[in-house]
Amino acid sequence: MIDSIGSRLQRLARPGSGWRAASPAGRGVRRRVVPLLLMVLLCPELADAAPGAVETSAAAWWVWPLALFVVCFFLGIIAVPAGVGGGVLFVPLVSGFFPFHLDYVRGAGLLVALSSALAAGPSLLRSGLANMRVALPLALIASCSSMFGALLGLALPDSVVRIALGIAILGIVAVMLLARKSEYPEVPSSDRLALALGMNGVFVDGASGQQVAWRMHRTPQGLALFLFIGVLAGMFGLGAGWANVPALNLVMGAPLKVAAGSSSFILSLVDSSAAWVYLNNGAVLPVIAAPSVIGMMLGAKIGARLLHVLKASVIRRLVIVMLLFAGGRALMVGLGIGI
Amino acid sequence: MNTKGIEPEQIRYAEWLRWSGWLGLAVLVGAFGLYVSGVLPPVIPVEHLPQIWGLPSRELMQRHELEGGWSWIHSLGRGDMLNLLGIAILSGCSALPLLAVTDIYLRRGDRLFAALCLLQVAVLVLAASGLIAPGH
Numbered sequence: 443m444i445d446s447i448g449s450r451l452q453r454l455a456r457p458g459s460g461w462r463a464a465s466p467a468g469r470g471v472r473r474r475v476v477p478l479l480l481m482v483l484l485c486p487e488l489a490d491a492a493p494g495a496v497e498t499s500a501a502a503w504w505v506w507p508l509a510l511f512v513v514c515f516f517l518g519i520i521a522v523p524a525g526v527g528g529g530v531l532f533v534p535l536v537s538g539f540f541p542f543h544l545d546y547v548r549g550a551g552l553l554v555a556l557s558s559a560l561a562a563g564p565s566l567l568r569s570g571l572a573n574m575r576v577a578l579p580l581a582l583i584a585s586c587s588s589m590f591g592a593l594l595g596l597a598l599p600d601s602v603v604r605i606a607l608g609i610a611i612l613g614i615v616a617v618m619l620l621a622r623k624s625e626y627p628e629v630p631s632s633d634r635l636a637l638a639l640g641m642n643g644v645f646v647d648g649a650s651g652q653q654v655a656w657r658m659h660r661t662p663q664g665l666a667l668f669l670f671i672g673v674l675a676g677m678f679g680l681g682a683g684w685a686n687v688p689a690l691n692l693v694m695g696a697p698l699k700v701a702a703g704s705s706s707f708i709l710s711l712v713d714s715s716a717a718w719v720y721l722n723n724g725a726v727l728p729v730i731a732a733p734s735v736i737g738m739m740l741g742a743k744i745g746a747r748l749l750h751v752l753k754a755s756v757i758r759r760l761v762i763v764m765l766l767f768a769g770g771r772a773l774m775v776g777l778g779i780g781i
Numbered sequence: 782m783n784t785k786g787i788e789p790e791q792i793r794y795a796e797w798l799r800w801s802g803w804l805g806l807a808v809l810v811g812a813f814g815l816y817v818s819g820v821l822p823p824v825i826p827v828e829h830l831p832q833i834w835g836l837p838s839r840e841l842m843q844r845h846e847l848e849g850g851w852s853w854i855h856s857l858g859r860g861d862m863l864n865l866l867g868i869a870i871l872s873g874c875s876a877l878p879l880l881a882v883t884d885i886y887l888r889r890g891d892r893l894f895a896a897l898c899l900l901q902v903a904v905l906v907l908a909a910s911g912l913i914a915p916g917h
């Protein structure tokens with residue numbers, strides 16, 4: 443079934459007739475998917491779906507979980523071409539437009555990000571794009587701080603977390619808009635810590651077939667950054683890939699592909715630690731977590747097939763708009779300003 | 782996939798992670814099917830879910846007299862609690878691969894990375910222990 447859906451979407455978004463061209467096939471995809479997503483975001487009924495309004499809802503219990511599955515399915519499709527993780531889309535959108543308390547949304551968000559990282563991890567490790575010598579020290583620091591972040595997030599009042607989440611999401615948008623990417627950063631020399639940890643290697647660039655030798659620097663600064671990243675990941679239930687990759691690539695000098703691959707590996711450890719805190723404190727509801735994880739993973743499988751046919755920049759712009767809207771909404775809900 | 786030139790610990794970690802990740806996902810999917818189909822009765826009836834999923838987690842636990850930590854393990858015969866087994870496997874599935882590669886590091890004499898692996902396992906165990914809880 444997944445194959446037939448993926449094939450159908452691929453036919454609708456053929457190369458040269460996908461999102462960028464004005465062909466009937468490309469317009470077909472835009473006509474179907476984009477309005478559906480915008481409808482979900484802008485539907486006035488959903489604006490009343492903040493926690494607290496749920497007691498007056500007469501919908502059957504399965505309606506919201508089914509809607510969650512569908513939304514996560516589409517998020518999974520666009521997350522891969524947009525180059526963002528599931529968590530960074532999931533938490534702001536679901537917390538803003540579904541009647542679930544933020545505790546469960548964050549718990550589910552961590553599991554969504556974790557599942558994506560676990561799905562991608564093995565192939566990234568086997569290809570050498572994830573590097574354990576880079577990831578393990580950073581993951582250790584970040585997983586400790588993510589537990590603290592999770593505790594902090596569960597202890598703070600809901601409104602405070604929403605305001606902080608809104609600010610964080612808008613910050614993520616800024617990072618996505620402003621952060622440069624350097625495919626092969628220039629690293630004049632490794633620092634002593636990077637040398638001691640063996641943060642260097644060689645990987646084969648799949649696109650060019652070239653062997654690329656790389657090394658890293660600014661390791662103490664990187665460790666400090668990951669300490670902070672772990673707190674954010676645990677507190678907001680976000681995957682933190684949006685921060686890991688720039689930290690590894692721009693600060694520590696890892697090639698972009700190694701940064702992205704190692705980020706996924708780091709996520710699998712950081713989000714595991716934080717997820718346990720949510721699980722042990724009753725902040726994981728199966729009726730929210732399970733459809734989220736399953737929907738996102740099914741969607742990501744299709745999104746990976748569409749990676750070559752969808753124009754990533756268009757999807758990325760759509761994601762930025764969605765995040766802007768969701769971040770603004772989180773701020774306004776936290777400040778008690780109605781929409 | 783050509784794994785030539787890739788460190789053996791990465792290959793081993795990848796293999797263990799692949800199987801443990803799929804196991805967690807399979808348990809979660811199966812348990813969720815049993816839960817929503819009603820085959821296994823849940824602790825919280827599904828019809829009550831819309832009334833409680835907007836509550837903070839602490840309040841939900843108080844209202845339904847649920848204990849935190851690993852108390853759910855005693856209720857695996859209930860649909861909602863069985864899902865937590867799948868979630869626990871997913872959350873803990875990095876621990877075994879870490880232990881599996883510690884052996885490779887030790888045999889190579891790389892005590893630093895063996896220690897890092899064990900420390901990471903310790904962090905995961907601490908997180909999973911239920912000892913960490915927000916203050917009331």
